[in-house]
Amino acid sequence: MSGVRVIDVNHGVFEINDEIAETVRDYNKQHNNFMINLMASPGAGKTTFLLKTVEALKDSVKIGIMEADIDATVDAEKMKAAGVSSIQIHTGGECAMDAEMTLQALNEFDTKDIDLLFLENVGNLVCPAETDTGADKKVVLLSVPEGDDKPLKYPLMFEVADLIVVTKIDTLGYFDFDKEAFVRNIRARNKKAEVLFLSAKTGEGFDAWLEILKKWL
Amino acid sequence: MSGVRVIDVNHGVFEINDEIAETVRDYNKQHNNFMINLMASPGAGKTTFLLKTVEALKDSVKIGIMEADIDATVDAEKMKAAGVSSIQIHTGGECAMDAEMTLQALNEFDTKDIDLLFLENVGNLVCPAETDTGADKKVVLLSVPEGDDKPLKYPLMFEVADLIVVTKIDTLGYFDFDKEAFVRNIRARNKKAEVLFLSAKTGEGFDAWLEILKKWL
Numbered sequence: 001m002s003g004v005r006v007i008d009v010n011h012g013v014f015e016i017n018d019e020i021a022e023t024v025r026d027y028n029k030q031h032n033n034f035m036i037n038l039m040a041s042p043g044a045g046k047t048t049f050l051l052k053t054v055e056a057l058k059d060s061v062k063i064g065i066m067e068a069d070i071d072a073t074v075d076a077e078k079m080k081a082a083g084v085s086s087i088q089i090h091t092g093g094e095c096a097m098d099a100e101m102t103l104q105a106l107n108e109f110d111t112k113d114i115d116l117l118f119l120e121n122v123g124n125l126v127c128p129a130e131t132d133t134g135a136d137k138k139v140v141l142l143s144v145p146e147g148d149d150k151p152l153k154y155p156l157m158f159e160v161a162d163l164i165v166v167t168k169i170d171t172l173g174y175f176d177f178d179k180e181a182f183v184r185n186i187r188a189r190n191k192k193a194e195v196l197f198l199s200a201k202t203g204e205g206f207d208a209w210l211e212i213l214k215k216w217l
Numbered sequence: 218m219s220g221v222r223v224i225d226v227n228h229g230v231f232e233i234n235d236e237i238a239e240t241v242r243d244y245n246k247q248h249n250n251f252m253i254n255l256m257a258s259p260g261a262g263k264t265t266f267l268l269k270t271v272e273a274l275k276d277s278v279k280i281g282i283m284e285a286d287i288d289a290t291v292d293a294e295k296m297k298a299a300g301v302s303s304i305q306i307h308t309g310g311e312c313a314m315d316a317e318m319t320l321q322a323l324n325e326f327d328t329k330d331i332d333l334l335f336l337e338n339v340g341n342l343v344c345p346a347e348t349d350t351g352a353d354k355k356v357v358l359l360s361v362p363e364g365d366d367k368p369l370k371y372p373l374m375f376e377v378a379d380l381i382v383v384t385k386i387d388t389l390g391y392f393d394f395d396k397e398a399f400v401r402n403i404r405a406r407n408k409k410a411e412v413l414f415l416s417a418k419t420g421e422g423f424d425a426w427l428e429i430l431k432k433w434l
Contacts, residue, residue, distance in 0.1 A: 041258045042342055042371065043363025070343065072369040093373070095312060095343035123370065124341035125259055126287065126312035145362040145385070146260025152289040153340065154259065156310070168362070174391065 020099035024134025037135035042123035096127035148182035237316035241351025254352035259340035313344035
C-alpha cells in the first residue's frame with residue numbers, strides 16, 4: 001500500500017546487504033567466530049537471557065557480545081559488569097543492524113580470542129527479520145506476556161528463525177498464553193525451527209538451550 | 218554507521234510524507250474526525266486497551282478503528298466482534314504506517330459518522346516514532362513486563378508522545394519496574410507528555426485516561 005519508491009530503493013539496498021553479509025560470514029569463518037543474531041521485542045528478556053548464558057558458559061566458551069541499540073549503553077554496561085567482552089553499537093536511528101554495520105562492529109571489536117559471538121539486535125519484530133547481518137544462526141525470543149498470537153502478526157520474524165525461545169514461562173499462570181496454539185501458529189510458516197520454553201528467573205528449560213548451543217558450536 | 222545512501226533516501230521520503238500528513242489532518246478536520254495514533258511494542262496491550270475504551274465510550278462517542286499490521290486480521294476481527302466500526306490495513310512488510318497509507322485507509326473507510334478515530338499502528342517502538350501519520354495526538358503504550366528502561370533505549374518514541382500510558386500495572390508486584398525511574402527516564406527527553414498508569418484487567422487508572430480523552434475531543 002506504501003509508495004512504490006520506497007520499496008524499489010529497499011530492494012537495491014537489500015542486494016548490496018546480502019553481498020556484505022557473505023563478507024561477514026567469511027570473516028567469522030576465518031576467525032573461528034560462531035555468530036548468533038538475537039532478535040526480539042523490547043522487554044522480551046534478551047539481555048537477561050544473554051547474562052544467564054554467559055554465566056553458564058563463561059568458563060568453557062569465550063563469549064563476545066555486540067549490543068545494538070538506537071541509543072543508550074545500559075546493556076553493554078551490564079555485560080561488562082558480568083565480565084564478558086562487549087561493545088555497544090548505536091544504529092543512528094536505524095531499526096535493525098545491517099551487514100555493513102555488523103562488519104564495522106566486527107572490525108572494531110577484538111574478536112581474535114572469541115568462540116561465540118552474540119549480536120543483540122535492536123528490539124523489534126519487524127526490521128531485524130528483513131536484514132541479513134551475516135550471522136550463522138538466528139534466534140528469536142518471545143516472552144509470555146507478549147501473547148501466543150505474535151507469529152500471526154510478525155510472520156517473517158518467525159519464518160526466518162532457526163530457534164524460537166519463549167521466555168518468562170514462570171508467568172504462564174498469570175497471562176493467557178496457549179503453548180500449543182503458539183507452536184501451531186509458528187508451524188504454519190516454519191516447519192524446521194526448534195521451539196523452547198524457559199525462564200531465566202527459575203532456570204527451567206535453560207539446559208535445553210545450552211544443549212542446542214553446544215550442538216551448534 | 219549505516220550506508221549514507223539509505224539515510225539520504227529516507228530524508229526525501231520523509232519530506233513527501235510530511236506534506237501528505239498535512240493532507241490527512243485537513244481531511245480529518247473537514248470530517249470532524251479526531252485521530253489518535255496508538256503506538257507500542259507487540260503485546261503491550263494496545264488491542265485490549267482499545268477494546269476497554271470502546272466499551273466505556275461507545276454509547277456516547279462514535280469510534281472508528283484502523284488496525285495496521287504486517288499481516289493477519291485478528292485485531293480487526295476482535296473490534297468487529299465488539300461492535301465497533303473497524304478496518305484492517307496490511308502494510309506490505311513496512312514497519313510503520315506512513316501518511317500516504319493512512320490517507321488511503323481513510324478514503325476506503327466510511328468515516329462520516331465517526332468522531333474519534335484510532336490508528337493502531339504496527340507494533341514496535343522504532344519506525345512508528347519516525348513517521349508522521351497525520352494524527353492529532355500520539356499515544357504510546359508500554360507494559361510493565363517490558364521494563365522501566367525503555368525510554369532510554371527508544372528515546373524518539375517517548376520524545377514524540379503526547380501521552381504515555383503504562384499498562385498491566387496489576388503485574389507490578391511480579392516484575393521489577395520502578396515507576397519513578399520510568400518517569401525520570403521520560404523527563405530527560407520529554408517535559409510535556411502526561412504519564413498514566415493503568416490496568417485494563419482491574420480497571421485501575423482507566424478513568425484518568427477517559428478524562429484526558431474527553432479533554433481532547
